[in-house]
Amino acid sequence: MSALAEFDAGLDALRAGRTEAAIPLLASALVQEPVHALAALNLGMALMDLGRLEDAAPHLRQAAAALPHVPEVHFRLGRLAHLRGDGEVARKGYDAALAREPGHVASLAGLAVLERRAGAKARAEALMAEALLHAPEDSGLELEYAQILRETGAEDRAAAVAEAVMAREPGLGQAGLVWVDALVASQGAAEARLRIEAALALDPLSAARVAGLASLIETMEGGVAALPHWRLAEALAPEDGQILSGLGHCLWRQRLHPEALDLFQRAVRLLPNERKLRVALGDQLFRVHRFAEAATTLQGAMRDWGSDYRAQATLGLVQVSQGLHDEAIAAATAAGGENEMLLRLCGIGPYHPELADAAILREVADHLHDALSGDLPPAVLPPREPRPRLRVGFLSPHFGTHPVGWFTLAGIEHLPRDGFEVILLSLGERAGPHAQRFRDRADRWVVLDPSLGDLPLVERLRAEELDVLVELGGHGLGGRVRALRHRCAPVQIKWVGSQSASTGVPNIDWMLTDRWETPEGFEPYYLERLLRLPDGYVCYDPPAAAPEIAPAPWQRRGYVTFGCYNNLAKVTSRVLACWARILEAVPSSRLVLRTHALGDAPTREAFVARAEALGLPRERMDLHGAIPHAELLAAYGDIDISLDPFPYNGGLTVCESLWMGVPVLTLVGGSFAARHALSHLSNVGLPDWVTFDEQEYVAQAVARAAAPEKLATLRASLRGRVAASPLCDAPRFGRGLADALRRAAQAAFA
Template structure:
């Protein structure tokens, strides 16, 4: 129908509905030359410009529409949406508030207001607006899903779960609800329900690599080793394409540093870099150093790092601890916070955090999370400090422009594998991993019977999360138990489903169920104390013990490891080298099995080995926290000096 047969506004709406955005904009522009006071034309022109990605033009048109139509709710809502797109949520809130006043029964205006308030992290007000939107239009999925997100961020976990459960029931094909349910069940460690939600989501989007790799991860968490078949199929089909997927969840599936780098790079590339890095400050005394983490709590990271935080030289370093979580009141948390300037940023948006961190004028930002759980890599990809360092949390390269350096050592990254790490490497002289030699080594106060262990048996143990275990090492452990009847295997009771599956795997290898004993999770000091009842720690392969190995060695428990190829598969070897115990490092699977069998056949040698480990605690570089900190600081200082001199990152050996 020709434009002369209808009003111009109707014609433009038809063009917009037909996707003819360029033609709609052209005709609206022509009509406005004759009718500059027609607010509806400005409104429709803004809609066309927005669809074409002409954000500035759309904003100008929308401002004209609001000026001419001050009582038109749709015009205010349109301007609110454009303000959000332009990164001005405060203006968006004003616009959506006005729209919801003018048209209070329109759920979309309240939903837009909720989104703008969520962007500002005004969580109570966002929840109220989204509840109103749900009440007015209970069938609209998007605001209901956002309501769950807001409730979750407020700490109302049960309310968020109920919101997503109801949404999944009423809108079974709405993918975000299934994904959020999966994440919620994962956070609750209800892995079977998380796995079912993941399977449902995969049926909705069978090509989503994040979902496919999350399914693999969830199966690994419950020791369902069909995960390895899933991984091989996924890698053959997709990994060579470099599609982004969570690289951390894949480290325990294969010992392949080249593939780990490829997955990390694809993942890092998925985070947009929006700003330039801050320029280096001129030297004015102390180096401003910021550790960024969401683990300011009773967590492995703090147990390793707190000794370093306390040993930092305050005359040379101003140390900041950026807590992206709400810190707990654990003793280790109090120590770490007492040694640093703490910034609690939980619940804040990325933009708010970036503004605050840039305001600190840090010289170095240290990423203690990488791509692990609750990480915020987008902060580093956008830019926090002139020098940004990947350290401790993620065992491997992050392979993105957001990280200049990686802290490692020559065992972790030998020359043959240097090309699989994109960052410049700070090679610490002993082990990359810090330790805290001020922590207690609790005396033995329990009996073996207290832990369900037989008094006279040789106790083999592995306190790694079951996620790290695979059939390769479990086959060897089962063979050792069959060969030496007076042995038991003591494993971490991470979750009941893993325990059930591991018992089934043991039975399939000819072992009685009482040969496996599971250690419940207990506080750190109790965990350290009970390790004195074990005789030998048998390490996993693709992803070895990290903090767990440090804990074992601190308590005099020998750790037998296989030195693999990727970073995650060489950490125990790094620790044992620094402890002066290279004979506990196997060079092959056969060597690993032979070393274990030899120790089981020579109990006197096994007992003597514990004495060597205890001596290493007092004499080796591994547990010399002051020495470690000075070397780390020397590496930090070199990175800052190079940056201030305009030099690019390069490998450093402090």
């Protein structure tokens, strides 16, 4: 096909709305005739309309050089810069288009948006009004105009404009959102809601009005109350990108990630030039463990729109989950500000082979503390005497089947009822047998919407009039520890839940710990005071349905099998190098790994390449993705020795391995996260499985593998040993926890 024929076919595809199909035709025409300026222009516009901004840029520049008289070329270059946040270049492009076509509507609108964001509201209003003279019923322009009116104080006019758009296009979600914003600004949230509900009574099938109500309810009451309204709006307008985005974000905040992912995928197809949607899509891919796709999506978003802190922060979490520690730190550094500090302190730093040093983590905590203290008003709690029966609140998103649940449930259940009033503050509703046990112990079970802002959350927590507040989420996903900087209770304690280092949060008084996690002399590494329990800092609640311990696999295979069921974030290059030395020294031995990331094919192949480069042969590794928990427990029957990763040790995986009869070899570091296994192994009487440098770690693994009969003997006795140890002694742990909480309260009320 000739260049002209392909160009014409490409234009036909564009006219028919088949943008994807037009791109190869226009690209082929341009290859055949590199100077075909119209092919370059249309190809650039098509790529831009699909959100492929970086790919579009060279074609648009080529067209601008050849067609300087065409206004659309200059507008497109201006719009490209606008989307990428370069207002100065954007303005030049819009001005150039208007110089060639004074009534160029899109350029007038683009300038109006720039002026609005610069605070020149009167100029913005005049430009948008002029654009509307040329396109009087363009809904997008009218809604931009309504937003400008609202910001200039003309809320009633703004609402009227949005309402006129809804009357014409009842399925346009953006109209409903703008309408609600204007009503709230004019009348307040309560009055606005009454007006919206009255309008819906007359027009119940208006997707725009339903979306507006959903948005308002989410602001007033949270996502749980809003979700049915978002779902109705989506049912009424399943092809509206803004409604899909609203529902997706609501699902995201309720941690309904698979469903949210579908919504964001659909929304991105409809609104390909929305940066926030593309980043949100990357985040959801991460949450469902599609790590390689998540990284590609986030990197593509930054390639097209430029770097931003949220995309970089999410990319850092994706990369550390793939075991790419240096890349993750680079992303954290690019994120900058508080995000960088949080990632270095919690999400990435404690996993990094060099940056997990306790002194480095304390330095980061100090910086975060300073940042969070800057605008902190003094906390004023009503003075009161401590109650004889302490009112203790536990705040968590994880009161259920979760590591936090398994480590805290038995201890909370055994707090003496006559001495403690237990308030469980659940960030979101929870179901299942573990959640029911938490409810049964609670004197009050309070469900808090996880989408609440910090200050509304603080108000709710203060209303409970707690003596002690124990936070169980940290800086991890769903955790709200930063809200506690506003002082919600006289005593505030950090325990479990992303407990990897000092929190860096002002007004956190204590960290609940033990003598192995933080022995005497470790105080300088923590901003919080160290509240040591007499045994371990957690109490493991073994699963009642755990299968019986399987015979030692070496007995049927004739060789020793090592294993690790921790996430790849914990498997550093130094860990891989040690494992390679162990396999080399133990002929015929194998290594079994199981984790979510290994179920993601591109991540798995990249991991294999890294492992082989460090001396771990592919043929001696068995790599598996995630499986249901009961099957995971049974899979410990496949290994003889668990190799704990470092510097971030296993926590729950150590306890589960021991319960299933598999001893754990660990290497201890200085940070909190680097001492979890030390605490658990010490509590069950296995301190001889603890090492303190890499040479000893390798030597011990080799020596243990050389005595498989001893492994079999230990395997047969290990569950009984663990069950009888302080690690699982809930009444004993409950007494220790009660004493520690009383000590902290007495120090505050003295």
